[in-house]
Amino acid sequence: MLRAEEIRKSFPVPGRSSAVEVLNGISLTISAGVTAIVGPSGSGKSTLLYCLAGLERPTSGRAVLLGHDLTSISARRLALMYREQIGFVFQSYNLIPSLTAWENVALPQRLGGKRVDKDLVNEALTQVDLLGHAHDRPGTLSGGEQQRVAIARALANQPDILFADEPTGALDSQSALRVNGYMRTVADRGGAVLFVTHDIPAACTADQVVVIRDGGLLVTLSSPEPVDILDALAAPYSPTTTQ
Numbered sequence: 001m002l003r004a005e006e007i008r009k010s011f012p013v014p015g016r017s018s019a020v021e022v023l024n025g026i027s028l029t030i031s032a033g034v035t036a037i038v039g040p041s042g043s044g045k046s047t048l049l050y051c052l053a054g055l056e057r058p059t060s061g062r063a064v065l066l067g068h069d070l071t072s073i074s075a076r077r078l079a080l081m082y083r084e085q086i087g088f089v090f091q092s093y094n095l096i097p098s099l100t101a102w103e104n105v106a107l108p109q110r111l112g113g114k115r116v117d118k119d120l121v122n123e124a125l126t127q128v129d130l131l132g133h134a135h136d137r138p139g140t141l142s143g144g145e146q147q148r149v150a151i152a153r154a155l156a157n158q159p160d161i162l163f164a165d166e167p168t169g170a171l172d173s174q175s176a177l178r179v180n181g182y183m184r185t186v187a188d189r190g191g192a193v194l195f196v197t198h199d200i201p202a203a204c205t206a207d208q209v210v211v212i213r214d215g216g217l218l219v220t221l222s223s224p225e226p227v228d229i230l231d232a233l234a235a236p237y238s239p240t241t242t243q
């Protein structure tokens with residue numbers, strides 16, 4: 001589904017000649033199923049997710065997403081992939097305040113010039129238990145409900161791959177479990193889910209967990225327990241680039 005080779009990302013620092021390196025050469029492979037990227041705050045998780053999703057361009061290295069090399073893909077092709085194959089749940093939700101929950105979920109289809117499939121929109125809202133709030137605007141919903149609208153918007157597209165940045169960050173543990181369940185429906189249809197989190201129990205709901213620290217990949221674990229992730233994060237620094 002997704003392959004990353006030696007992804008590096010640096011940002012220029014105003015007033016300094018040297019750039020700060022945020023990702024230091026990450027290689028990984030994401031297959032169908034649910035994968036979590038876990039690491040401390042500031043370790044580069046969001047930057048990595050953006051590079052893997054084609055929303056940020058790596059300084060060097062490359063990512064191949066659903067058969068397309070993101071270093072050479074056209075903006076048009078990437079937009080098409082976002083319309084048909086990719087879902088992205090932003091940490092800040094990115095809902096349109098003037099539209100209702102229903103209209104927000106229908107928006108990608110409308111922007112794609114397709115006839116809005118009302119059943120898909122209703123089904124996605126039902127999946128996140130928000131059909132009763134279909135006609136409410138985001139401003140009247142709680143943070144957790146807004147997060148679920150953002151997830152419904154991504155799910156309504158029936159994506160092959162779903163990216164999510166801290167999707168359960170604003171939620172209590174019970175709601176977080178449900179959100180993980182909603183995201184897993186993408187994997188149940190044979191797709192891939194890739195989410196980032198700094199929350200170790202949340203990461204443990206995934207099939208595969210990629211542990212990063214200081215912009216480097218430490219290890220990839222299969223169905224780990226929390227203690228396995230803690231051990232990996234506490235280990236002396238020895239980044240690996242294997243998958």
Ligand code: ADP
Binds near residue numbers: 012041043044048
């Ligand atoms: P995480 O999601 O793990 O908390 P981020 O990927 O957001 O980490 O950020 C990693 C580091 O990169 C941080 O030190 C952050 O300040 C820096 N960073 C992220 N985006 C930018 C940017 N656009 N310009 C400069 N520095 C950035």
Ligand code: MG
Binds near residue numbers: 045046047
């Ligand atoms: Mg982040």
